[in-house]
Amino acid sequence: MRLRNVTGSREVIADSRFVIHEPEKQKGKWNEIFEKDAPIHIEIGMGKGRFLMDLAAANPDIHYIGIEKYSTVLLRAIQKMEENELPNLRFIRMDAEDICEVFDKGEVARIYLNFSDPWPKDRHAKRRLPSRQFLARYNQILAADGRIEFKTDNTDLFDFALEEVGPAGWKIEAMTRDLHHDEKLSAGNIMTEYEEKFSSMGNPIYKYIIYR
Numbered sequence: 001m002r003l004r005n006v007t008g009s010r011e012v013i014a015d016s017r018f019v020i021h022e023p024e025k026q027k028g029k030w031n032e033i034f035e036k037d038a039p040i041h042i043e044i045g046m047g048k049g050r051f052l053m054d055l056a057a058a059n060p061d062i063h064y065i066g067i068e069k070y071s072t073v074l075l076r077a078i079q080k081m082e083e084n085e086l087p088n089l090r091f092i093r094m095d096a097e098d099i100c101e102v103f104d105k106g107e108v109a110r111i112y113l114n115f116s117d118p119w120p121k122d123r124h125a126k127r128r129l130p131s132r133q134f135l136a137r138y139n140q141i142l143a144a145d146g147r148i149e150f151k152t153d154n155t156d157l158f159d160f161a162l163e164e165v166g167p168a169g170w171k172i173e174a175m176t177r178d179l180h181h182d183e184k185l186s187a188g189n190i191m192t193e194y195e196e197k198f199s200s201m202g203n204p205i206y207k208y209i210i211y212r
């Protein structure tokens with residue numbers, strides 16, 4: 001049996017050319033690392049990176065950056081990139097709380113939040129990635145015509161996220177409580193790892209797209 005070795009994940013990350021190691025130094029000049037200009041789309045809490053790898057393969061003229069807090073999870077994304085390198089995708093290991101240190105005003109064209117951790121306790125609400133505290137951070141880095149796309153199967157988190165939109169100064173462009181049966185929003189949908197897992201269990205998938 002092949003044992004999974006995640007003990008060396010920090011070392012692998014430190015040596016990986018797919019990871020941007022001092023992301024704050026790229027603030028305002030992210031396109032330099034890709035050597036051409038293109039819109040920058042990011043996924044916050046990308047997990048093992050499957051969604052972004054599929055998007056990056058399908059859209060070579062968009063630059064993708066995946067943000068993940070945990071080394072052991074990011075390691076899986078790096079391993080996938082080693083098997084199938086994509087020139088328009090790079091990763092950052094960081095807590096998204098510091099996102100404004102890393103991207104300049106309006107530098108990001110789209111933000112994806114997929115199956116974000118629910119943080120069910122009320123006192124942890126501000127840690128939820130679609131919270132008004134995070135929306136205020138996204139407001140700084142997102143282009144004026146930018147969009148946030150959020151998917152989850154968690155009813156409480158989705159209801160919470162919807163309640164945060166207005167007070168944070170955002171508007172709903174599109175919304176569904178059953179993405180896979182929504183003719184319009186399901187067109188071109190790319191499944192995430194968690195989406196595949198939860199939809200195969202019969203859970204409906206919720207999605208919103210917001211702008212301001």
Ligand code: SAM
Nearest residue numbers: 045046047068069070095096114115192193194
């Ligand atoms: N987006 C993937 C998907 O849909 O398959 C993974 C979803 S997983 C439930 C949530 C991921 O977000 C975890 O890998 C977690 O470590 C990461 N995450 C949660 N909070 C984060 C934060 N503040 N900054 C960066 N990553 C975070």
